[in-house]
Amino acid sequence: MAGVADLLEDKxxxxxxGSGGVGKTTTAAAIALGMAGRGLxxxxxxxxxxxxxxxxxxxxxxxxxxxRVDPALLEAxxxxxxxxxxxxxxxxxxxxxxxxxxxxxxxxxxERVLRNRIYQQISTALAGSQEYMAMEKxxxxxxxxxxxxxxxxxxPTRNALDFLDAPRxxxxxxxGRSMRVFMKPTGMAARVAGRGAGVALSxxxxxxxxxxxxxxxxxxxxxxGMVDGFRERARRVxxxxxxxxxxxxxxxxxxxxxxxEAVYFHRKLVEAKLPFGGVIVNKVHRLPDYAGGDGxxxxxxxxxxxxxxxxxxxxxxxxxxxxxxAERDSRNIDHLAAELRTRSVIRVPYLDEDVHDxxxxxxxxxxxxxxxxxxAATATDG
Ligand SMILES: Nc1ncnc2c1ncn2[C@@H]1O[C@H](COP(=O)(O)OP(=O)(O)OP(=O)(O)O)[C@@H](O)[C@H]1O
Ligand SMILES: [Mg+2]
Numbered sequence: 159m160a161g162v163a164d165l166l167e168d169k170x171x172x173x174x175x176g177s178g179g180v181g182k183t184t185t186a187a188a189i190a191l192g193m194a195g196r197g198l199x200x201x202x203x204x205x206x207x208x209x210x211x212x213x214x215x216x217x218x219x220x221x222x223x224x225x226r227v228d229p230a231l232l233e234a235x236x237x238x239x240x241x242x243x244x245x246x247x248x249x250x251x252x253x254x255x256x257x258x259x260x261x262x263x264x265x266x267x268x269e270r271v272l273r274n275r276i277y278q279q280i281s282t283a284l285a286g287s288q289e290y291m292a293m294e295k296x297x298x299x300x301x302x303x304x305x306x307x308x309x310x311x312x313x314p315t316r317n318a319l320d321f322l323d324a325p326r327x328x329x330x331x332x333x334g335r336s337m338r339v340f341m342k343p344t345g346m347a348a349r350v351a352g353r354g355a356g357v358a359l360s361x362x363x364x365x366x367x368x369x370x371x372x373x374x375x376x377x378x379x380x381x382x383g384m385v386d387g388f389r390e391r392a393r394r395v396x397x398x399x400x401x402x403x404x405x406x407x408x409x410x411x412x413x414x415x416x417x418x419e420a421v422y423f424h425r426k427l428v429e430a431k432l433p434f435g436g437v438i439v440n441k442v443h444r445l446p447d448y449a450g451g452d453g454x455x456x457x458x459x460x461x462x463x464x465x466x467x468x469x470x471x472x473x474x475x476x477x478x479x480x481x482x483x484a485e486r487d488s489r490n491i492d493h494l495a496a497e498l499r500t501r502s503v504i505r506v507p508y509l510d511e512d513v514h515d516x517x518x519x520x521x522x523x524x525x526x527x528x529x530x531x532x533x534a535a536t537a538t539d540g
Contacts, residue, residue: 160502161527162189162407163196165435169405171300171308171398172435176409177419178314181440183207185409185506185526186311187215187245188519192527194232194241198306201244203295205288205313210514215245222252224299227516235520244305250291257294261387267380276377288313290392297395405435410494412442412487421497436502438526439491443483444507 166172166189174186183204190202201224207217216227224246232239255272262268271277289312296310398404406427410420420437427434456477460470495503506525513522 160436160504162192162438162504163527165407165502166193166307166405169403169435170306171296171310171401171404173296173310173312173399173404173406174409174438175312175406175423177416180409180411180416181438181506182314182409183211183311184513184519184522185407185438185440186309187211188513188522188526189407190245190307190309191232191239191243191516191519192523193307193309194243195237195239195523197240199242199244199304200307200309201246201299201305202309202311203246203248203292203299204311205248205292207247207311208512208514212247214515215243217245217247222246222249222256222295224304231516235516237520241306246295248288248292248295248311250288253291253295256298257291257388257391258384261384261391262380263383267383270376271380271384274373274377274380276373277381280377293395293399294391297391297398300398400430400432402433404433406432407435407438409438409440412439412490414490417490417494420494424498436500436504437494437498438504438506439487439494440506441508442487442491442505443480445481445484445488 172186172189174182174189176182183206186202186204187207190200194200202215204212204215204217207215212218214231216225216231224244227243227245229239229242232243258271258277259268262271292310292312296308299305299308408420408423408427410416417439420439424434424437457470457474460473461467464470464473491503491505495501504526506522509518509521511518513519
């Protein structure tokens with residue numbers, strides 16, 4: 159079975175996708191560290207990392223710029239890192255602003271959009287804008303060709319697929335009916351609107367506290383000048399996502415529903431002709447290598463060792479629960495591999511502690527980058 163390094167051979171973009179809370183951010187950071195350890199210059203684009211992980215990557219605050227992880231920190235690790243590790247915390251709002259700045263025809267319309275209150279609301283709240291902006295930033299960095307590999311973390315979408323749909327939804331919104339409604343009205347619509355508009359506007363103004371309709375109209379008129387630029391850009395982002403040097407790694411948990419979601423996400427990737435690289439099943443309960451038997455044997459042994467029958471029974475029961483979890487995970491992963499018809503399923507165990515620093519990431523990498531099967535997995539496969 160392949161490790162992450164095999165899956166990413168010859169790739170320059172790696173996208174860690176999956177549903178919420180499965181470990182996308184952690185995995186993305188670990189992969190970036192691992193690939194930097196193989197001599198590459200790697201940048202991980204993270205979204206909302208836990209504070210401690212951000213700190214350990216030297217990302218004290220949102221920057222929207224890549225920061226190099228202190229080489230001294232990397233050197234202090236058990237296995238030295240020969241490449242460069244860079245990290246960046248994605249800021250969707252700042253990326254949107256940069257995008258507007260790029261596509262605005264002139265200074266004045268740029269300022270007009272950026273200052274516009276509707277824009278300010280929409281660019282922070284627009285559904286899908288975070289997903290779209292993540293890919294937008296990815297595209298920008300990729301065009302600059304500063305790094306050998308970009309690893310993209312993806313936002314915690316309710317549904318993993320929202321992420322793939324984001325560019326299309328954003329374009330639909332900008333080009334769509336909502337836009338036309340607010341552009342300068344002409345003909346009949348203008349005459350109808352014109353009559354009651356004075357009263358309506360003054361009511362709206364009283365309610366929302368500013369000239370909502372004027373702002374809306376200004377926003378959409380200004381944006382309309384940028385639609386072509388946006389559309390072209392969205393097309394090129396799509397192209398990058400589908401490129402042969404891009405790889406989607408699906409991250410999932412080992413229990414029933416997360417595994418089903420991974421199967422579904424894989425199918426959608428294939429349908430959309432996007433390059434599926436492999437699956438990472440994170441937080442797997444491993445079958446322990448303990449060979450002292452179970453049931454009565456174990457209980458007997460524990461009673462002797464612990465000298466407390468009650469405690470021994472509880473430890474034995476706990477162990478039995480854990481074994482059934484491990485067996486369940488193993489069955490689910492076999493099912494996953496069969497459904498996906500792939501051998502590229504990488505198992506990462508549930509570690510005893512949260513992963514929030516470089517050495518925790520390195521712990522994960524023992525599994526992410528292990529070529530060959532997890533011995534515990536082989537035991538149940540055979
Ligand atoms: N293999 C593991 N063993 C133990 N803890 C883990 C493991 N992988 C991740 N974690 C912990 O699980 C938590 C969630 O991980 P992470 O933030 O990477 O998930 P995520 O998929 O990015 O979540 P979200 O969808 O909210 O962005 C973190 O506290 C992390 O330290
Ligand atoms: Mg995350």
